[in-house]
Amino acid sequence: MTSKVTPWEVPAKIDYEKLVKEFGLEFFSALPVQFSKNMLFRRKIVFAHRDFARVASAVENRQPFVMMTGLMPSGKFHFGHKMVAEQMIFYQKLGAKVYITVADVEAYNSRIPDMGQLRTTAIEEYLMNYAALGLDLNKCDFYFQSMRSKDGKKSSAYYSLANMLARHATFNEFKAIYGDISPGKMASALLQASDMLHPQLPQFEGPLPVVVPVGCDQDPHLRIARDMSQRIKAFNFIQLSSTYHKFMPGLKGGKMSSSDPTSYIALTDTPEEASKKIMKYAFSGGRESLEEHRKKGGNPDIDVSFQMLKFALEQDDEKLNSVYNDYKAGKLLSGELKQIAIEKIVLFLKEHQQKMQKSRIAVEKFVEGQGF
C-alpha cells in the first residue's frame, strides 16, 4: 500500500521523509553547482528524485538532455503553475530541450469536452505566462496531445508508442494507479506515458536522459512509465529521471483548486485583487491574540503568506530567514507578514503583467508558426 498523498491534503501534514521511503525516492546529495542558484532546489522545495544522477551528469558535461512536463488546460494560471514554469525555465537555461504537452486529450476524456476551449486556455493562460516568465518558446517543443506535430512521421511515432506501450502493462497495474479505470482514462494514461518516453524515439532526440519534474502525488505515473519503458524491447529507452516538489499551499491553507478562485492567486489577478485575497483569505500562522503572538511567536511553517515568500516571492535567503525568525519569535505580526507578501506580490504582478503584454505578439507568432 502506498500513502494516499493527494494535492488536497494540508501540506504541513505531509511527512515527506516517510513519503520518500515509501515511494523509494531519494533525497538529493551532491548536485552540480548550478542548482544552488535555484531557489526551489536550494530550499528543498524540489526535495527528492529518482535516477537524477544522469541528468546531473548531463548538466555538468554539457550533454543533451530533455526536460518533459505537461499542463492541464483548465482554469487560471496561478502560483502553483508558476513553480513548474520556473523549473522549465531553469532547465532550459541549463541547456535542456524542453518538451511541454498540453494534456487536452486527458482533459477531454476526464472533464472538458470542448477542444476549442481547451486550446484557448492553453495558449491564453499557460503559454502567455510561460513566455512572460522567461521561457524561450523557440527552444521548446510545445505541443497538444491532440495535435503532436506538423510532421506525420513524428506524430505517428508519438501516438504509436502509446498504443504499443499498451501491450506492456496490465489492467491491474493501471487500476492500482488510476482507481476505477474507464476506456477514456486508459487512453489518457497511455498517452501520458508516451509524453514522457517519446522524446527518446529516433524521430525525436534518440535515447537521452529525460527529467520529469512532478509533485510527489504524481509518482505512480512515473512508476508505470518506467516499468513499461524497460519491458518494451522495440526501443532502447534510457530510464526516466524525475524530481519531486512539495505542494504549494492554497491561500486558505488547504489545497489550491482551479475551481475555487479564493484558493489561489492567478498571475492575471490585478494587484488589487491579489492584495484583497491575501488580506481576506491567506491562512495565518499567528496566535489568537496579539499578546499571545508577541509572547509565543507565530508558526511560519503553516502561514500561507510566509509560504508564498518561500515558494515564490522572496529570492533572498537571508531576508527570508529573518522573516522566518522574526515571525517565530513574535517580533513580526501576522498583519505585518501579510503586508510583506502583498508588497512583493503587487510588485511582481505589475511587472509580470507588463511582460505578458509585451510577449503577446511573440506568442501569437509562435502559435501561428506551429499551426495549432
Place this chain on the structure above:
Amino acid sequence: MTSKVTPWEVPAKIDYEKLVKEFGLEFFSALPVQFSKNMLFRRKIVFAHRDFARVASAVENRQPFVMMTGLMPSGKFHFGHKMVAEQMIFYQKLGAKVYITVADVEAYNSRIPDMGQLRTTAIEEYLMNYAALGLDLNKCDFYFQSMRSKDGKKSSAYYSLANMLARHATFNEFKAIYGDISPGKMASALLQASDMLHPQLPQFEGPLPVVVPVGCDQDPHLRIARDMSQRIKAFNFIQLSSTYHKFMPGLKGGKMSSSDPTSYIALTDTPEEASKKIMKYAFSGGRESLEEHRKKGGNPDIDVSFQMLKFALEQDDEKLNSVYNDYKAGKLLSGELKQIAIEKIVLFLKEHQQKMQKSRIAVEKFVEGQGF
C-alpha cells in the same frame, strides 16, 4: 446473447438467415445495376448489410463515398484475402475512395512483436497482390496503423479520434465484444474504430458514406464503432454502412488458417503446389463409393472444389450452375470436379504471378513515395 459465429466454424453449419435476424442485419433488396455485374453480390456471397442504402445512392448519383477495410499482416495472401480485395477493386471502379489500413499495431498488441516483419508482410504479400489483382494504388489511401500519414495534422486527427472515442464507450461494452480485454486489445479496438470513422474527419474527406465490407463475425466491431460515432458530439459522423460476406471454406472444409498452409491456397503458391493441395486436401462432397455417387449424387454445398469455383474461379454463372447440377445429379465425379478446379486455378495463378512480377516496380515506387 449473440451467436458465437467465428471464422473457424464449418461454413455449411452457419445459419445465415438466423444470423441476420440476431444481429439485426438486412438482406439486400434492390441494388443499383452495377452490383449485378459483381459475382460476390450476384451469388449472395456478400449476403447482408447495415445501412447500405446511402452507399447505393452514392453509387447511383455518382456522389463521393469511401470503402474502408483493413488487413492483418500475418502469413500468406490467400483466396480468403482475395475475396476482400475483389470488393476493394469493385468499389474503386464504382468511384469509391478506398482506405486500407494495415493493422500492424493490432498485430503487435496481439501476437507479432516485430514491426519490421509486419511491414514487410504487408507490402510483399498484401500490397503486391492487391496491385496484381487490379487495385489502383494511386487512388487508395493505404496506410499503417503505426504510421498514418506524412501530414502531421492528418496523423494527429486519426490518432486523437481513437483517443477521444475512448470517452464514449464503457469497458463492459468492449468486454462484450473482445472478451477478456487487456490494455493492448483496448488500444487496438479504439484504433480500429478510428480506422472506420476517420475518413469523415475534416482533415480527410469530411462527412460522407463509408462502407466497411466484413465477414459476419466482425459485426460486433461495427456495432461499437456505430454506437460511439453517434455519441461523440465533436464530429458529425454519418452512420457507417457495412456489408457481410460468407466465409470461404478452408481447403479441408474447416477454417482457413494462416498458420496451416494445407488449409488454403496462397496466391504465391506455384501452380504445381496448388494442384497438389487440391488433390490431397480439398474436402469432397462426394459419396463413399463411385456407385453410390452415380446413384445419389454429390453435395456441392460442402465440396470445397465447388466452393472455390463459386467464390473465386468460375465467373460464368451458367457454367457454375451446370457444374452444380451435374455434381448433384451424380453425373460429375469428385475427381472430375477437382480437375475442373485445378485447371482453373493453374490458369489463374500463372497469369496472376506474371502480373505480380509486372507490378513490382509500381508497388516499390508507391511504397517509396509514401515514405513507409
